[in-house]
Amino acid sequence: MIELARIALVASVVALIGPLGVGCLWATALTYRGESEPTLGMNYWLGLMSVGALILLGHGLGISQTLVVLLVGSTSAAGWILCLLRKYKQTRAGLTTVLPLLPLAMAGIGYCVLDPVQMWDSYLIWLARVRLLEQWTPLARFRDLGIIYPEYPYLGSAAWWWTEWTGRVPVESGRVIFLFTYLAFFLAVLARHEQTTSIRVRLLWVFFAYACFSLEIINGYQDGFLMASAGMVALAFLQWEDRGAAWIMPLAAGLSLIKTEGAILSLILVFCWFGSKLSRVPTVQPNRLDRHVLLLGAVGFVSILAIWPWLQLRNGLDPVNVQGAAFRIRSIGIVVSQLDRFPTILRAIGLYYAQRPWITLPFLAAVAVSLVPGERLDRQRRFLLGFVALHLLFVMTIFWLTQEPFEWHLGAALPRLLSQGTLVMFLFVFETATLWWTPIEHMSIARQPVPSPQRFAEVVHTGRAQTKRTF
Amino acid sequence: MSLWRRWAVAGIAIALGLVAAIRLSPKVSDRYKPLLSSAFLSSREQRLIHFFGECEPAGYGYLKRVLTAYSRIEPNPLKRPVIRYRDYNRRSEYLFEPTRFEADPSVLVGVWLAESDLREQEIGSATRGADGLWRIAVDRNFDLLTRVEVEAETGRAQHLRLQLYRSERDSTPVWTSTVDVATAERVGRQTLQFVATPPLREFRYGLVEPFVFRVDGGFSVDRVTAYGVVVDMQGYRVVHREGDCFTAVEDDHSDRWTQLSHELEGSND
Numbered sequence: 001m002i003e004l005a006r007i008a009l010v011a012s013v014v015a016l017i018g019p020l021g022v023g024c025l026w027a028t029a030l031t032y033r034g035e036s037e038p039t040l041g042m043n044y045w046l047g048l049m050s051v052g053a054l055i056l057l058g059h060g061l062g063i064s065q066t067l068v069v070l071l072v073g074s075t076s077a078a079g080w081i082l083c084l085l086r087k088y089k090q091t092r093a094g095l096t097t098v099l100p101l102l103p104l105a106m107a108g109i110g111y112c113v114l115d116p117v118q119m120w121d122s123y124l125i126w127l128a129r130v131r132l133l134e135q136w137t138p139l140a141r142f143r144d145l146g147i148i149y150p151e152y153p154y155l156g157s158a159a160w161w162w163t164e165w166t167g168r169v170p171v172e173s174g175r176v177i178f179l180f181t182y183l184a185f186f187l188a189v190l191a192r193h194e195q196t197t198s199i200r201v202r203l204l205w206v207f208f209a210y211a212c213f214s215l216e217i218i219n220g221y222q223d224g225f226l227m228a229s230a231g232m233v234a235l236a237f238l239q240w241e242d243r244g245a246a247w248i249m250p251l252a253a254g255l256s257l258i259k260t261e262g263a264i265l266s267l268i269l270v271f272c273w274f275g276s277k278l279s280r281v282p283t284v285q286p287n288r289l290d291r292h293v294l295l296l297g298a299v300g301f302v303s304i305l306a307i308w309p310w311l312q313l314r315n316g317l318d319p320v321n322v323q324g325a326a327f328r329i330r331s332i333g334i335v336v337s338q339l340d341r342f343p344t345i346l347r348a349i350g351l352y353y354a355q356r357p358w359i360t361l362p363f364l365a366a367v368a369v370s371l372v373p374g375e376r377l378d379r380q381r382r383f384l385l386g387f388v389a390l391h392l393l394f395v396m397t398i399f400w401l402t403q404e405p406f407e408w409h410l411g412a413a414l415p416r417l418l419s420q421g422t423l424v425m426f427l428f429v430f431e432t433a434t435l436w437w438t439p440i441e442h443m444s445i446a447r448q449p450v451p452s453p454q455r456f457a458e459v460v461h462t463g464r465a466q467t468k469r470t471f
Numbered sequence: 472m473s474l475w476r477r478w479a480v481a482g483i484a485i486a487l488g489l490v491a492a493i494r495l496s497p498k499v500s501d502r503y504k505p506l507l508s509s510a511f512l513s514s515r516e517q518r519l520i521h522f523f524g525e526c527e528p529a530g531y532g533y534l535k536r537v538l539t540a541y542s543r544i545e546p547n548p549l550k551r552p553v554i555r556y557r558d559y560n561r562r563s564e565y566l567f568e569p570t571r572f573e574a575d576p577s578v579l580v581g582v583w584l585a586e587s588d589l590r591e592q593e594i595g596s597a598t599r600g601a602d603g604l605w606r607i608a609v610d611r612n613f614d615l616l617t618r619v620e621v622e623a624e625t626g627r628a629q630h631l632r633l634q635l636y637r638s639e640r641d642s643t644p645v646w647t648s649t650v651d652v653a654t655a656e657r658v659g660r661q662t663l664q665f666v667a668t669p670p671l672r673e674f675r676y677g678l679v680e681p682f683v684f685r686v687d688g689g690f691s692v693d694r695v696t697a698y699g700v701v702v703d704m705q706g707y708r709v710v711h712r713e714g715d716c717f718t719a720v721e722d723d724h725s726d727r728w729t730q731l732s733h734e735l736e737g738s739n740d
Binding site: 001003115119127131135137145146403405 | 512513515518519522523529549559561562563565566568569570572573574638640680
């Protein structure tokens with residue numbers, strides 16, 4: 001028992017220290033740019049993504065393991081030092097925030113430590129990469145070793161490896177990072193509404209933290225991680241808005257390093273954010289600052305999206321090979337002939353949501369109250385709703401085009417693909433509920449159109465004027 | 472929020488959490504019942520044995536013994552024996568550190584494989600579709616397809632042709648065989664054999680997509696049955712067996728692995 005407690009403690013501490021240190025660098029950089037500081041939850045996720053990306057890049061480029069470990073370690077250490085130097089106020093999570101999540105956190109850590117990774121293909125895809133990183137086997141050799149889908153990216157596995165390797169704990173314990181990412185998302189959501197005192201909002205938050213949870217998030221498969229990460233990108237857009245585009249867009253592209261479909265999710269997120277306020281397009285061109293921010297974001301977005309295909313090419317893998325032969329379509333005729341799949345796909349989607357009334361009903365209720373005549377749908381919710389719709393379209397397209405056995409592919413992949421959008425659906429529900437249940441004087445985020453240039457500046461440069469850091 | 476309200480919210484939230492946990496618990500109770508045992512909690516080894524078994528389903532215990540003995544003979548830390556399972560590739564090698572990724576075909580370890588899995592057995596009977604094609608869904612891997620039996624009402628035609636396609640979408644058959652019905656002893660219902668010489672290799676189930684048989688010849692076919700071998704042991708000799716797990720070595724390398732079989736026999740004591 002003592003050994004088990006030691007492993008749980010070491011894995012948890014290591015899983016927190018490294019990413020939070022790198023997250024501190026993000027916080028420092030954002031503050032330096034005059035942006036609002038990320039909350040603790042967002043900090044953790046930013047750090048974790050960076051740790052995973054650094055390892056993936058270093059490994060893919062053939063840099064030695066020692067050098068990559070030193071790089072990640074020193075980056076994290078530098079982050080911690082910077083935080084201490086600038087007297088980063090250690091944020092405190094409130095009692096009402098931490099206590100409700102404690103049972104989930106404890107049970108999740110217990111699961112990660114106790115339950116070995118199961119020997120099913122879905123999990124072995126990612127476990128294989130962790131094992132290969134332990135030996136620092138070159139990416140160029142992945143194809144020769146008979147692992148499943150050598151063409152898949154592995155940011156999550158890289159962060160997982162970092163945790164188990166630095167903590168010297170059994171491999172399954174490293175999965176605590178996925179649990180912490182999930183919890184970090186919920187902390188970040190609540191922090192966005194820190195001034196909200198409505199008990200109903202708090203209870204809704206707790207309810208969803210438990211309802212959205214499943215073992216699939218922490219058992220080693222990457223859809224849960226992608227789900228939490230897509231939610232985090234959406235949250236980042238909500239918090240930093242257009243001004244954060246320079247760094248949120250590349251960050252969104254980081255989803256492509258977790259799973260292949262992450263690239264599409266990131267495209268949808270970016271498209272929906274900018275598409276949610278088309279009226280802003282004419283003002284971007286004449287405004288030099290806006291133009292530069294957008295350009296920087298776009299360049300960063302494309303560059304990060306290109307990283308994995310570039311690494312594949314560099315290491316002799318075929319970047320066109322997305323998922324075996326699943327999407328190699330020989331003719332337009334096949335695409336047309338597969339149109340008759342749509343009723344089956346729609347039925348399967350309907351069944352999926354019917355089996356999850358805890359998200360479906362609140363979401364439909366939120367959509368209904370948001371779209372009633374006279375109600376003005378703000379940009380945030382237009383963005384979230386747009387994402388849900390386009391994501392659904394993306395999932396339908398996958399099954400329309402798949403060359404795998406249709407029924408099998410639908411049964412095997414539909415639930416996990418749909419799950420990737422769950423936290424964005426929750427965000428939509430939560431944003432709507434907050435608007436309905438929070439007295440206007442307690443709202444921390446300005447949503448209504450602001451007439452004066454001075455107020456407009458406050459909204460655009462949200463930063464410290466509009467949001468405060470809590471934890 | 473006042474302090475009492477904070478406590479109230481926390482209390483309600485915890486209650487909600489507990490209700491959620493209790494609601495979810497029946498789904499996992501069987502799997503996690505052993506968690507209540509202190510031995511299970513205190514030993515990772517016990518947990519690995521519990522989940523992956525000594526021999527079945529993933530042969531953790533047996534593989535550990537084989538790999539320990541194997542590593543004393545094979546200096547390359549990345550090499551391991553070929554591991555074969557009765558259903559699908561469970562990749563139990565990932566359970567071990569360091570993971571040995573490179574399969575060495577001179578030693579083969581069978582996990583959860585009965586004697587019958589090493590001999591010819593019925594793969595299954597095909598079902599006839601409305602389009603007249605016969606489909607057979609194979610839910611496990613077979614190394615070899617050895618023959619196909621067709622039960623048919625023979626008529627005046629001379630030949631019966633059988634074609635095998637890997638999937639519905641394939642337009643080229645992977646195997647075509649023709650039987651001369653004229654040599655059959657009598658006209659009427661009879662079973663015709665299509666023997667694959669040499670046997671077809673790598674008869675994998677491939678994502679539950681059925682294999683497709685086309686039978687031509689103008690006969691009324693009642694039944695199509697395929698036969699095969701789960702693990703092809705040709706060229707291997709079993710040197711150690713423990714329940715449904717075994718170790719076999721390639722005939723050409725038997726001298727090199729003599730010590731391996733001795734060590735494994737010693738580990739039985």
